Amino acid sequence: MPRDLQLSLERHQKIPLGQQIREQLRNQILQGKLPAGMRLPSTRDLAQVYGVTRNTVIAAFEELLAEGLLVSRQGSGTFVNPEVTSRTAGMPAMQRSPRWMQKPPLELPVTRPIVEGTIEFRAGLPSLEALSKDDWKVLWRAVGQTAFPADYQDAQGELELREQVALFVRRSRGIACTAADVMITSGTIHALNLIAQVTLERGDQVAFEEPGFPLAREVFRHHEATVVPTEVDEDGLRVQSLPDDPPPVLIYTTPSHQFPLGYRMSLPRREALLHFAAQHDALIIEDDYESEFRFDAPLPALASMDHHGLVAYIGTLSKVLTPALRLGYIVAPPALIDRVKVLRQLTDYQHSHVLQTAMLELLRRGMLDRHIRSMRKVYAQKRQALKEALKETAGLCRLIGIDAGLHGFLQLPDHIPYREVQRQCAARKVLVEPPDRYYAQNVPLNGLMLGYGGLSLPQIQQGGKVLSEVILQCATENSS
Incomplete structure (x- = not known):
């Protein structure tokens, strides 16, 4: 075992041993303690010396290989990447996990990068055929001609943009709303986090489509809710499968195009879901992703059928234009919007004025339609x-x-x-x-x-x- 390679594994911690191995190797490489080009011991030898399974060491090595800190040479072994530059002049790395790192790390569904040639x-x-460069130039030129505000702006979103969004969802989805009912967000996941944080307490039930959108499911789990998988069929979420003792606080659904099966919630099922929410005092979160792209007669949005303030409607421009454009919106009863607005002031306060101005022009000029x-x-x-x-x-x-x-x-x-x-x-x-x-x-x-x-x-x-x-x-x- 090389003298330079020293690991200190603490088995009583909540942090998995594989994560401890990975973090300590990463720190030693970046600090220059394991020099560039150094050959590491085999995974079998490391596992034997530190009393862990070989798969634990292999998983740690694979993470460091993916990060580019290690390189593997067939028949020769695994080496510290010769191109790695140590960061001894940067922030000091932690030698071991302190008390404030004891909370288990978040686990998210893995999304791999698109591989060239596949x-x-x-x-x-969405398609790469987004707005033309000329269209974008028009938008950014309009932004450049706007006087920048000298103070922080409305955490709910700039008034003119919210007015245009209200007109857009009224026109496209039949939802009766005003600017007061609209909150500008950074997209669907941001919207879900905001709603979850102002509505859920630990252990509250969230009825969630099964199968369903993995990132949305993890948002509710992160807020310590009890996520209840709820079956879907060809008519959408099965209302008769919803728990009622106790009933859910939130019901998450994708009625326009169920994710991932693509079913469309039927009109009777929509009416039944609204009735259930009214009967059990639940809030429906309507994720209306991709509703702009329909190839047959559309059905009304749940929010357009809601007469009792039971629906928080979520929309995004990521699927319409590009995921790089982090802008979406919530349309919901004013009482919920007010709570979300206060929370927004405690987090990132407001959305980018530049981006909001560009999207305002996109809507106002009819370019989005x-x-x-x-x-x-x-x-x-x-x-x-x-x-x-x-x-x-x-x-x-x-x-x-x-x-x-x-x-x-x-x-x-x-x-x-x-x-x-x-x-x-x-x-x-x-x-x-x-x-x-x-x-x-x-x-x-x-x-x-x-x-x-x-x-x-x-x-x-x-x-x-x-x-x-x-x-x-x-x-x-x-x-x-």
Whole structure:
């Protein structure tokens, strides 16, 4: 064992041993104690010396390899990356975890970067065909001609922008609201955190669609709520499956395009959900993501049917324009907006004046409406390309949730496991998403998520062709 490599593992701490190994190795590399180019002991030797499993050491090494602090050379071992520069002049690294680091770290669903040279059917990514450079220049020019305020602005969002957002949701979703009912946010996750923090106490129940949006689920868990998985079917969230003893404080739903299965909540189910909320004094959080992109007759938003202040409606521009644009909104009863506004003053206080001004111009000039109309045509073409690419599997598979949004869900027959299809597609550089992470406890539906919004038509055609070939090959192999 190299003299320079010394680890101090504290087994009585809540921090996992693998995390302790990773953090101590990282600190020693960045401090220059483990010099660039140094060869590390094998994972087997480290595991034996420190009395941990080899898998624990392997996981720590893999994290450091992913961060670029270590490099692996086949047949030679693992080395400190020769290109790593120590940070001895920077902030001092902690030698061990202090009391204020004892709280378990947050765990989030892993989102890997898109790998160049692959075709990835990832859900949640819009088309790269966003506003033209000329359109953006118009917006930023308008920002530059605006006098910057000398003081902090309204934590709820700038009044003119909230007025335009109110007009937009009234026009597009039929929601009767005014600027007083609107809060400008940094997107869906920000909105959920704000609402959760002002409504939930430890142990409160949150009814959550099963399967559902993993990041949203983790938001409620982070606020120490009891997340209750609630079944969905082809009519959306099953109201009869909601707990009633005790009833949930919040009900999270994606009625326009259930995430991830893509079902649309029927009108009777919407009415039943509103009735349940009124009967049990619950707040419905309506996440209306991708509602702008519908390919058939729309159903009314829950918020447009609400006459008793039971719905907090969440919208975002991330799917309409680009995820890089961190801007969204909450439309909710004034009493809830007032609480969220106070909380906003205690956190980041207000959204960027520059970004709010640009979005104000986007709405005021009608550019957003024109862009949505244009992108509906683009996504309709991509949707059709996906259906065409998969038509040879129609006798085996069922493509659901394709009537709205930017993704569909491909149901596979029981004799074709989704993991096998995923593995064979990956070998041909086509990445499809398994359903596992969308489920909290139930056995996942045998199928694959197919996000097509961020792909070009040729990519959809080629990726769909590979997926079809793999499915047909699996069907042949499994039937013989």
